[in-house]
Amino acid sequence: MRLSVIGCGYLGAVHAAAMASIGHDVVGIDVDENKIASLSTGEAPFFEPGLQEILAAGIASGRLQFTTDMAEAAGAQVHFVGVGTPQQKDGYAADLTYVNAAVDALLPHLSEGDIVAGKSTVPVGTAASLTPRVEAAGATLVWNPEFLREGFAVQDTIDPDRLVAGVPFHAGVATEAGARAAEILREVYHPSVAKGTPFIVTDLATAELVKVAANAFLATKISFINAMAEIAEVTGADVTTLADAIGHDARIGRRFLGAGIGFGGGCLPKDIRAFSARAEELGRGESVAFLREVDAINLRRRDRAVDLVVAAFGGSVFEKKVTVLGAAFKPHSDDIRDSPALDVAVRLRGLGADVTVTDPEAIENARRIHPQLHYVADRDDALRGADAVIVVTEWDEYRRQLDPAHAASLTRGRIIVDGRNCLDPAAWRAAGWEYYGMGRP
Template sequence: MKITVIGTGYLGTTHAACMAELGFEVLGLDILPERVAALASGNVPMYEPGLEELLRKHLHGLEGSTGRLRFTTSWEEVGDFGDVHFICTNTPQRRGEFACDMSYVESAFDLLAPHLKRPTLVVGKSTVPVGSADRLSRRLAEAAPAGAAAEVAWNPEFLREGFAVDDTLNPDRLVIGVRSAEAEATLRELYAPLIDKGTPLVVTDFPTAELVKTAANSFLATKISFINAMAEVCEASGADVVQLSGALAHDTRIGGRFLNAGLGFGGGCLPKDIRAFMARAGELGADQALTFLREVDSINMRRRSRMVELAREQCGGALLGRRIAVLGAAFKPDSDDVRDSPALNVAGQLQLQGAQVTVYDPKAMDNARKMFPALNYAESVLEAVTGAHVVLHLTEWQEFRSMDPDELAEVVAEPRILDGRNVLDPQRWRDAGWTYRALGRPS
């Protein structure tokens, strides 16, 4: 089988490179010529560990590569080439609403359809509202010359930024929503290298496949907000949320993953996915089933406001003119993604309230500058914290975990640090003369 991947953003580029790694000939398409040119030259336009190396291993035209991976802007070429077409376009939050913006997915189907002249399988990987696959299936059959022989399946992605390559090549499960034995057989053949290694394959109908991803993200978001709600109670009662979460993690029914209190979640998936899920439930008349997600979202946003309040307290009650170092811009470590970044949100709030904010991040500086051009940016931790009245640790990069408090104490104006991720050693920093505070921990 020959594979095409429509949309070469974070998801699409990863999927294309990994399908080439599994031995398929792959053609990736994007409507942005500059992105296609960058990928065709071996440059991945985002930071994801191991992805650029994998792309170069298979990129057509590079010496020593397998040549199995190419990129194009031509829909006609994609239609002629592919036996299976993966739709990997973005589904952002609709402007001014909670609902999902389906325009990119719909456009991909509409532009691909006229070029489907033979039996083929179009596989959606984008996170979409339940009911979308059924609607898009009818839409494709009406527009494609192949008619109903241009079939749709849904195969949601479960990638974690920073681990996307491994999550694609060694997934904890594969979910496929299909309507025919032929579609199931095609995807079983496609994923045979993973299934043969023991990866569970879950075969479902369309709506169940669509719900798996949104339900999973909603559960993870709920777990994060639960421990952050406990952090609020800990602050009020004098308890320690790190010790609390550690004790809870020993319960095998709960487990410790996603149970770390801190600044909360962000990025391009969890926030918009839980909001879109609420919106879709309302359309289906099941809005009461997901009202708890409003509180999940609210708790998450309160963590950002609380960090701003803590910074103000450490600055003596006023932020105006105070110098604040923000360590972290990406929404999580091992990524340059700044979409809905809690770190940048806090930095922006502090600046709006009169603070002089300097940001440093190991990988996300360029993206941060584009989103928040008015902030100050440094080229190193040492430069960022020089002269700071308070240091905020907001993205848990390993570089920040291993900082030397004695070294930094020599350049700051006042040795005060707020650990927004609860991963620094409080005693080590206090022994070095720092005032250490963290969300949900005793002062």
């Protein structure tokens, strides 16, 4: 099948390459000339495990191409729209400028019977507002949300745990055009459908809500355990053991119960804020009012990480050399959007510390946004001469491969703040370190 993917950022580039890898003929379209130039040569413009390989293979096979010319979308049967929906500069609501611009630019190139499939995370009701414009061009609008985990995005696209198709409904059932669109999406995702991946057909509003509801739930679970960490810190309890204990309950589960400095990235923070803003617009702000506290708890944990470092030095980090292990918001990514790691690093720098940041993949991205920080690519070089170390991104290089005794041979001080509760406190203390965890004695 011939497909177009409008928007070749993180979501779009992965989706285009993954669709080509399962046999489709794909054209990716974006207004960013530099990004398109990179993708056209088979070079991924960001780090995502597995993307480089399928991108290069797609280009070499001829099934994948990239362009800035929207006219190249003509002839595709399905057009995926995966542009960004950032938080508005003057509020919490999602900025739909790019979604509207992408759809408007696509309209002249649609043919009768085409499918326009939204993948961007949007406020519920967005599809309803776009539908008349798309239908006027003879096409059908559907919403097909993505559920990608950065670091596992290629796997999640090729082998998802579920597929959701929001299509036009009338009186509780899919319209004729909606049913046809659902069948076409089944063909697009044939390998997954054939192996039994759940394929959920629903109305447009429900499909829009699925993504934001999922992100709101995950954010709530993370902030819940961080709220427990706040209680643990004043009672002497251990939040990690607490999480293990409640995680054995199948109704709760252990995943996303890792207390630490909280979540970041380009999805969870902005999505829960946009969800709150949309609920207010709908007159149901009280229904998701708890998300404001979820956000507040998350931000407080960054404060706590900084406080631990300051307290370890007796109240001041002025002219102390602090090495920050991590810059990306999570491991297996170079994404620094709303990164708790960089937030902590910048705050320590603001308090007068001499801050050195290291990360396996995100240094260049971080340097562009925060040039005031000192960056060192090599982990051991970054540790050399440090008075204190704080782990803020749980890369394997830090949580599994960094030996406490080896680290002690490089640093000047012996203070370790475990912002992700990913280290073994006993092992670090045995090597002579003052270990400080998040919600741990």
